[in-house]
Amino acid sequence: KARANIEVNGKTYATDLMYNVPPNVLASTSRKLHLQKDHPVYITRQIIESKFPAPTYKYHNTFDPVVSVHENFDSLGFPPDHPGRSRSDTYYINKDTLLxxxxxAHQAQLFRASESDGFLISADVYRRDEVDRSHYPVFHQMEGARVWDREKVPNGDIVAAIYEDLARLPTHDVKVEDDSPAFDAERNPLQDGHHSAAEAEAVAKHLKRSLELMVVEIFTRAKAAAARQDPDFVDEPLRVRWVEAxxxxxxxxxxxxxxxxxxxxxxxxxxxxxxxxxINAGVPSxxxxxxxxxxxxxxxxxxxxxDIRLFWSQDKRFISQFVGVSDDLDQMKRFVPFSKYPACCRDVAFWLPSTSSSAAGGGTKASSHDFHENDVMEVIREITGDTVEDVKLVDSFTHPGTGRKSMCYRINYRSLVKTLTNRETNKLHAEVLQAMVERLGVEIR
Ligand code: PHE
Incomplete structure (x- = not known):
């Protein structure tokens, strides 16, 4: 069966059976909040960039969100069975291409280009996820990296070169807890075929100081903003810690x-x-x-x-609060919430579909291995736009006789821009139920 082409930022892509990008997510690819002057995402990017100065760091802010599976996963060493690759976690354009x-995803290409000692990338990224006040299928990330070249540093002494750069960084007086050893043979190994312990330690020190300086800047600005608005604001000292990952x-x-x-x-x-x-990027030294x-x-x-939905709002009451800040970060103020509209909860309870194996008889009990919670979340987002604040699983059980699984989710309808009437909520909810039946094959209880 032929599949339609889709367009992202002016380029056309052929879709296939892997395609799973709903229209609302596809539409977000053109928003680029990190490039919208005075938007809080843009301002946050500016503050971070200020701590990674050019020309040591080169900024890349316009990379396209469509990348290959290779760039996003393979080039970074993700194993073939990594759960992040699944269609329930990731938006695919086709089997080789994704959001x-x-x-x-852009690390390898920039290491290969080798245009600068360091880089910063800002971009929109896409993940299928739950619905609540801190998750949205599109958000923005910044990637940073800094490299030293064995063949270019004086006497080939990487350790000395890194400590020299470290000595040039400012210090700070924030309390940092860092109890984990520089590396741990099992949990967090040194790449001992490639680096000496002294080298990895030097890299780690430069990394940690650079990133600490960045968060100190962010929190100093946050406190200044709070104090400008609220003379009674009490400053609590910033606490930072490093944990193994x-x-x-x-x-x-x-x-x-x-x-x-x-x-x-x-x-x-x-x-x-x-x-x-x-090594794969052609810069082994x-x-x-x-x-x-x-x-x-x-x-x-x-x-x-x-609420993370606010970032996507075009409501003047949101946008207008940040006007002028990009040109003068010292004008930054905290967001003053406008009135919160009432919430309206509705439950949806359903049986998961039985699989074909049970339909074919033979005594196999129904299983639901195809079901993923993110599919429920996505149907709800697609139908309701941004009018749902969160969705929570409130009950699930398996029928002892039939083996069928039942689930119940509570959908919290609350618009950011108006009071939803019961009538509007009921209408939306009815559409959600219908879409869940049609697309997920569930049976409403
Ligand atoms: N890409 C990682 C994430 O999204 C973050 C990361 C970037 C970790 C670079 C290490 C180095 O979770």
Missing amino acids: RTHTS YFPFTSPSWEMEVYYQGDWLEVLGSGVVKQELL QVGWAFGIGLERIAMLLFQIP
Whole structure:
């Protein structure tokens, strides 16, 4: 069966059976909030860029969101069975092409181009996910990397070169907890075929200081903004910690967490670049670090924005609050929420479809291996646009006799722009039920 072509940012792509991008997500590819002056995502990018100055770092802000499966996964060492590759997690254009799930998709090409000692990429990224106030199928990330070349540093002494660069970075006086060793043979190995311990340690020190300086800048600006608006604002000292992490394309790897309102919040992933990547990119003599950070999450802290849907709002009451900030970051203020409209909850309870094996008889019980929660989330988003605040699973059970599985989700309808009447909510909800039956094959209970 022939499949339609689709267009993304003026380019045409042939789709196939892997295609799973709903119209609302496809439409977001043209928004590019990170390039929209005075938008909080743009302002957050500006603040981060200010801590990674040119010409050491070169900025790339216009890479297209359509990339190959190779760029997004293979080139970064993701194993063939990695769950991130599945159609329930990732938006595919066709079997070889997808909407990038992270800015790391562009690492290899920039290492290969080797135009600068470092780079920063800002871009929109796409992931199928749940519906709540901090998840949206499109968000923005920044990727950063810094490399040193064994063949270009004085006397081939990479360690000395890195410590010299480290000495040129400013210091800060924020308390940083960093209890994990520089590397751990099992959890977080040194790439000992490629780097000496001293080299990996030097890279790690430069990475950590650079990223600490970035969060210090963000939180200093956030506090200044709060104090401008609220003279009674009490400053709490920033707390930062490094924890071991795992990514297929760095080792050792770390996440940075920041203490915020009683919880440790993960803000970025980072690590020493896997040497295979640099070798495959034709620059085997380079050594370096990379990080990736989600911009909406940082912007939500910076501006006190309570709901991620607001970033996509064209409502003047949102946009107008940031006008002029791009040209003068010292004018930055926290977001002042406009009235919150009432919520309207509706439940949807359904039986998952039986699979063909049970339909064919033979005593096989119904199974639901094809069902993924993200499919429910996506149908709801597609039908309701941005009028649902969150969706939660409230009940699930398997019928002891038939083996069929039942699920119940609670959909919290709440518009950002108006009060939904019962009538409007009922209409939307009826459309959701119908779409779930048609597209997911469920049976409403
Ligand atoms: N791409 C990773 C993510 O999206 C973040 C990351 C980037 C980690 C670079 C390490 C190095 O989670």
